[in-house]
Each structure stands twice: as C-alpha cells, then as structure tokens.
Amino acid sequence: MRRLYGVFLACLLVSSPLAAMAETPNVTVNKAWMRYLLPDIPAGGYMVLHNSGDADAVLTGASSPACGKLMLHKSEDSSGMSMMKDVPNVTVPAHGKASFSPGGYHLMCMQPKMKLGEKVPVTLSFQDGSKVMFTMPVYGPSGAP
Ligand SMILES: [Cu+2]
Known part of the structure; x- marks a missing residue:
C-alpha cells in the first residue's frame, strides 16, 4: 500500500511540469522587422509565425511600448486600390x-516612437x-540594409 502511494506521488511530480509546459505557446517568431518612415506615419511590423503545436494558435492582439497602439491589419487590393483593414485575429495553423x-497581414504601429537601427x-x-515576447529591428522603407 505504501509503495503504491509512492508511485502515485512520483507520477504527480513528473506530470505537473508537463502540464505547465502545455500552456506555454508553441509559436516562434522569425524574420521580424519594423518598417519605419516618419513619426507621423504608422510603422508596419512584419514577421513569420511558426506553430509547432497540435492545435491552431489564434493571435488576438499585439502591443509595444514603442507604439501608441499596435493593431492587427491586412492589406487588400480592391479594384486596383490597396486598402487596409483591421482584423480581429489571425490563425497560425497547427504545424x-x-x-x-x-x-498582406501586418502589425500597424500607430504613433511610432522609435529610431532606425534600434530594436x-x-x-x-x-x-x-x-x-510571446520578442524584439523587432527597426529598418527604413526598403527593409533590412
Ligand atoms: Cu495597416
């Protein structure tokens, strides 16, 4: 009886760190950068999100101390005009x-407070x-130097 109890405890100790890990995001960020023009013009944030998990990851928002507001946007061509609109979320499919x-999709940084070359x-x-927290290098209109 005592021995069984010991095994049960050992299982609890092993399984709890795994349960905690399941809650950590399976999303990694690659090729992140911010396209900065002027303080009065919103800056665009670009990146590729990879999801190594078995479930879809749904991005619902973004924030940065370098932006008055950081929004999820999508550019679309409609009858030759490029328009952008707010999107409520972006799904990163499982695997x-x-x-x-x-x-296409971008982060729109309103009231950017940043300088070229910083992160x-x-x-x-x-x-x-x-x-998911990370940094974006700030480049000019033509991207990475
Ligand atoms: Cu935009």
Missing part, C-alpha cells in the same frame, strides 16, 4: 505558419491567454 509581410520590444497575445 503551420502565418506570414506578415508588406501587402523595439513587441508582445503578441493569443486566444488561449499565452503571450
């Missing part, structure tokens, strides 16, 4: 990726409550 690039911290928030 897949979501690309944020000029002309600004960004936090992404997901529907399951998890967050």
Whole structure:
C-alpha cells in the first residue's frame, strides 16, 4: 500500500511540469522587422509565425511600448486600390505558419516612437491567454540594409 502511494506521488511530480509546459505557446517568431518612415506615419511590423503545436494558435492582439497602439491589419487590393483593414485575429495553423509581410497581414504601429537601427520590444497575445515576447529591428522603407 505504501509503495503504491509512492508511485502515485512520483507520477504527480513528473506530470505537473508537463502540464505547465502545455500552456506555454508553441509559436516562434522569425524574420521580424519594423518598417519605419516618419513619426507621423504608422510603422508596419512584419514577421513569420511558426506553430509547432497540435492545435491552431489564434493571435488576438499585439502591443509595444514603442507604439501608441499596435493593431492587427491586412492589406487588400480592391479594384486596383490597396486598402487596409483591421482584423480581429489571425490563425497560425497547427504545424503551420502565418506570414506578415508588406501587402498582406501586418502589425500597424500607430504613433511610432522609435529610431532606425534600434530594436523595439513587441508582445503578441493569443486566444488561449499565452503571450510571446520578442524584439523587432527597426529598418527604413526598403527593409533590412
Ligand atoms: Cu495597416
């Protein structure tokens, strides 16, 4: 009886760190950069999100101390005009990726407070409550030098 109890305890000790890990995001960020023009013009944030998990990861928001507001946007061509709109969320499919690039999904940094060459911290928030923190290097209109 005592021996069984010991095994049960050992299982608890082993399983709890795994349970905690399941709550950490499976999303990694690659090729992140911010396209900065002027303080009066919103800056665009670009990146590729990879999801190594078995469930879709739903990005629901972003924030940065370098932006008055950081929004999820999508550029779309409609009858030859490039328009952009707010999107409520972006899904990173299980074992897949979501690309944020000029002309498509992007982060829109309103009232940017940054300089060329520096790195600004960004936090992404997901529907399951998890967050991913990383930095974006700040480049000019033509991207990485
Ligand atoms: Cu935009």
